[in-house]
Amino acid sequence: xxxxxxxxxxxxxxxxxxxxxxxxxxxxxxxxxxxxxxxxxxxxxxxxxxxxxxxxxxxxxxxxxxxxxxxxxxxxxxxxxxxxxxxxxxxxxxxxxxxxxxxxxxxxxxxxxxxxxxxxxxxxxxxxxxxxxxxxxxxxxxxxxxxxxxxxxxxxxxxxxxxxxxxxxxxxxxxxxxxxxxxxxxxxxxxxxxxxxxxxxxxxxxxxxxxxxxxxxxxxxxxxxxxxxxxxxxxxxxxxxxxxxxxxxxxxxxxxxxxxxxxxxxxxxxxxxxxxxxxxxxxxxxxxxxxxxxxxxxxxxxxxxxxxxxxxxxxxxxxxxxxxxxxxxxxxxxxxxxxxxxxxxxxxxxxxxxxxxxxxxxxxxxxxxxxxxxxxxxxxxxxxxxxxxxxxxxxxxxxxxxxxxxxxxxxxxxxxxxxxxxxxxxxxxxxxxxxxxxxxxxxxxxxxxxxxxxxxxxxxxxxxxxxxxxxxxxxxxxxxxxxxxxx
Amino acid sequence: xxxxxxxxxxxxxxxxxxxxxxxxxxxxxxxxxxxxxxxxxxxxxxxxxxxxxxxxxxxxxxxxxxxxxxxxxxxxxxxxxxxxxxxxxxxxxxxxxxxxxxxxxxxxxxxxxxxxxxxxxxxxxxxxxxxxxxxxxxxxxxxxxxxxxxxxxxxxxxxxxxxxxxxxxxxxxxxxxxxxxxxxxxxxxxxxxxxxxxxxxxxxxxxxxxxxxxxxxxxxxxxxxxxxxxxxxxxxxxxxxxxxxxxxxxxxxxxxxxx
Numbered sequence: 001x002x003x004x005x006x007x008x009x010x011x012x013x014x015x016x017x018x019x020x021x022x023x024x025x026x027x028x029x030x031x032x033x034x035x036x037x038x039x040x041x042x043x044x045x046x047x048x049x050x051x052x053x054x055x056x057x058x059x060x061x062x063x064x065x066x067x068x069x070x071x072x073x074x075x076x077x078x079x080x081x082x083x084x085x086x087x088x089x090x091x092x093x094x095x096x097x098x099x100x101x102x103x104x105x106x107x108x109x110x111x112x113x114x115x116x117x118x119x120x121x122x123x124x125x126x127x128x129x130x131x132x133x134x135x136x137x138x139x140x141x142x143x144x145x146x147x148x149x150x151x152x153x154x155x156x157x158x159x160x161x162x163x164x165x166x167x168x169x170x171x172x173x174x175x176x177x178x179x180x181x182x183x184x185x186x187x188x189x190x191x192x193x194x195x196x197x198x199x200x201x202x203x204x205x206x207x208x209x210x211x212x213x214x215x216x217x218x219x220x221x222x223x224x225x226x227x228x229x230x231x232x233x234x235x236x237x238x239x240x241x242x243x244x245x246x247x248x249x250x251x252x253x254x255x256x257x258x259x260x261x262x263x264x265x266x267x268x269x270x271x272x273x274x275x276x277x278x279x280x281x282x283x284x285x286x287x288x289x290x291x292x293x294x295x296x297x298x299x300x301x302x303x304x305x306x307x308x309x310x311x312x313x314x315x316x317x318x319x320x321x322x323x324x325x326x327x328x329x330x331x332x333x334x335x336x337x338x339x340x341x342x343x344x345x346x347x348x349x350x351x352x353x354x355x356x357x358x359x360x361x362x363x364x365x366x367x368x369x370x371x372x373x374x375x376x377x378x379x380x381x382x383x384x385x386x387x388x389x390x391x392x393x394x395x396x397x398x399x400x401x402x403x404x405x406x407x408x409x410x411x412x413x414x415x416x417x418x419x420x421x422x423x424x425x426x427x428x429x430x431x432x433x434x435x436x437x438x439x440x441x442x443x444x445x446x447x448x449x450x451x452x453x454x455x456x457x458x459x460x461x462x463x464x465x466x467x468x469x470x471x472x473x474x475x476x477x478x479x480x481x482x483x484x485x486x487x
Numbered sequence: 488x489x490x491x492x493x494x495x496x497x498x499x500x501x502x503x504x505x506x507x508x509x510x511x512x513x514x515x516x517x518x519x520x521x522x523x524x525x526x527x528x529x530x531x532x533x534x535x536x537x538x539x540x541x542x543x544x545x546x547x548x549x550x551x552x553x554x555x556x557x558x559x560x561x562x563x564x565x566x567x568x569x570x571x572x573x574x575x576x577x578x579x580x581x582x583x584x585x586x587x588x589x590x591x592x593x594x595x596x597x598x599x600x601x602x603x604x605x606x607x608x609x610x611x612x613x614x615x616x617x618x619x620x621x622x623x624x625x626x627x628x629x630x631x632x633x634x635x636x637x638x639x640x641x642x643x644x645x646x647x648x649x650x651x652x653x654x655x656x657x658x659x660x661x662x663x664x665x666x667x668x669x670x671x672x673x674x675x676x677x678x679x680x681x682x683x684x685x686x687x688x689x690x691x692x693x694x695x696x697x698x699x700x701x702x703x704x705x706x707x708x709x710x711x712x713x714x715x716x717x718x719x720x721x722x723x724x725x726x727x728x729x730x731x732x733x734x735x736x737x738x739x740x741x742x743x744x745x746x
Binding site: 124128138263264266295310314 | 515517519571573574577580715728
């Protein structure tokens with residue numbers, strides 16, 4: 001454990017096993033952080049706390065809250081925010097950006113294929129069972145060409161840095177990924193509290209997300225439409241991400257609508273306004289597939305628009321993301337991402353996938369049986385973390401038990417190396433000091449017909465509980481402003 | 488509402504549709520490609536009614552089809568196991584909530600691999616007809632195959648779900664068909680709305696089996712639509728916005744005219 005000589009970092013404990021984002025192995029501040037380290041070091045902890053509180057209150061004042069349901073009553077909470085930003089230099093960012101676009105493009109081609117010729121399955125690269133066992137595969141989408149050929153207009157890619165210093169993708173979120181509004185609000189909060197620090201770094205702006213999103217959505221407008229009318233469709237104010245829906249509509253300068261504000265007539269979609277019906281051409285929908293049209297999907301949905309799918313099928317409206325896109329963000333598909341990238345793009349993956357051993361393959365099973373303490377063993381078909389065994393936490397008898405399960409039903413399991421998320425100094429209320437906390441990064445990629453856009457920034461989520469690897473906001477995670485430096 | 492499909496055994500002639508509310512009548516297509524009529528009231532209402540009069544011409548099924556039913560079992564069974572066949576027919580080989588067959592019932596009906604697929608499906612049709620009895624109000628539209636097997640009583644919908652479950656379990660692509668049955672020949676039908684199934688036999692195509700009546704579907708069967716199970720092809724669907732309760736009633740009449 002090394003000590004660092006700096007006022008606010010005086011009690012910072014560095015665990016040498018973990019990859020620290022700001023200090024190298026010897027405990028020296030990394031060059032890219034050194035100026036920031038000096039600037040923050042000029043404050044006392046007390047001053048820092050005061051500034052942090054000020055920043056937090058700006059979230060409340062802006063109404064940037066999310067709802068927590070599981071407690072005695074519904075509460076408005078803010079996503080805990082930490083003033084100490086994360087910096088990604090341009091060299092590293094370049095890899096992330098190219099990698100995120102590569103994955104989004106490959107997934108888009110994959111979706112086109114599995115809803116058309118299914119070549120990747122016919123050639124035996126991805127097993128048929130992955131598609132046919134997925135609840136997110138929509139038969140209604142078979143043979144249907146989405147406007148501009150785009151399925152996953154918006155992707156949220158969850159990336160971590162492992163203790164080998166390399167970036168790995170944990171998940172591709174291509175249903176309705178959320179969090180982008182926090183990226184922008186974190187920047188605003190930091191600027192309000194400590195605008196001076198921005199004078200010392202050339203940081204990419206993040207406020208251009210909405211204009212780029214609108215721009216790219218307009219490239220996939222329905223045929224024959226000149227000036228498309230775009231709306232954001234929200235499930236309503238009780239949805240935990242409602243703030244984001246309203247934020248995106250406001251910053252794109254388009255209407256925010258609920259299902260009941262729209263109707264379908266002769267397979268065109270209209271919005272009710274005080275001036276009468278207004279045709280809608282592009283819907284950025286934040287309502288899940290099952291709920292978008294009660295005549296086609298879940299009949300009990302009060303959030304959707306009857307007839308919407310028929311209008312979509314006719315090509316009269318664009319839905320972003322396209323229905324049925326969720327099939328490609330299943331966990332099982334993830335394990336085939338390197339193959340999917342090679343198959344469609346004839347490229348090597350730029351970002352690493354966490355290597356997955358398929359126990360159904362005898363040689364891989366043999367490796368897994370010999371290396372259980374270094375691996376996480378996961379059932380293929382269970383969701384929500386059930387039945388997961390973490391190799392280094394198992395006793396000898398438990399290891400034997402896992403081995404016999406693997407031998408008796410190898411098809412049911414996959415194994416992955418245990419990943420160690422990098423850590424970043426984070427101010428912790430309880431100890432009133434900076435401590436190492438695990439972080440991840442969600443990036444946001446937008447695909448248009450022949451252009452794409454990656455937000456130069458992202459949501460760095462922090463696991464606030466010591467040793468915890470789960471960074472979700474519902475699990476008590478926080479976030480940091482994330483700076484991408486200019487060249 | 489879904490309009491009956493046009494196929495090799497039925498030609499659609501015309502539909503007259505009327506409703507009690509002032510609105511436009513929209514002709515469209517649902518996600519599975521079946522033609523639909525859609526109406527929505529622009530004003531609040533206490534009561535809404537619809538009437539659809541559909542005329543179509545039924546033709547005798549392709550006489551050559553029966554020739555193709557003479558199959559070599561060994562060739563047929565190996566074909567249905569190929570990857571290309573399973574990809575092609577994936578939708579109708581998949582299990583759904585309504586056609587889920589619990590493993591303890593997997594051997595309820597087993598195929599005799601010495602016999603052709605067609606003969607086995609005929610035997611399955613007869614097996615279901617004998618194994619369960621037709622009795623309304625024992626089940627509802629959400630009843631599962633497992634509940635039906637336990638009760639052994641139900642309606643055409645349950646029998647078709649059981650047929651689909653057992654045929655798919657044996658690798659035969661099978662679809663649920665919703666439609667209308669021309670009464671009067673002593674057939675069972677669920678208060679005139681009816682359901683049967685279609686199974687895909689290599690080299691022969693889709694063959695329609697009616698397990699409720701232990702027959703192959705014929706000129707009395709007017710097909711509306713097909714899907715993986717009932718929920719894909721309910722002929723009528725509606726959405727009501729508003730508080731309180733509501734009641735729905737419908738009747739179907741099928742009349743034949745010689746031409």
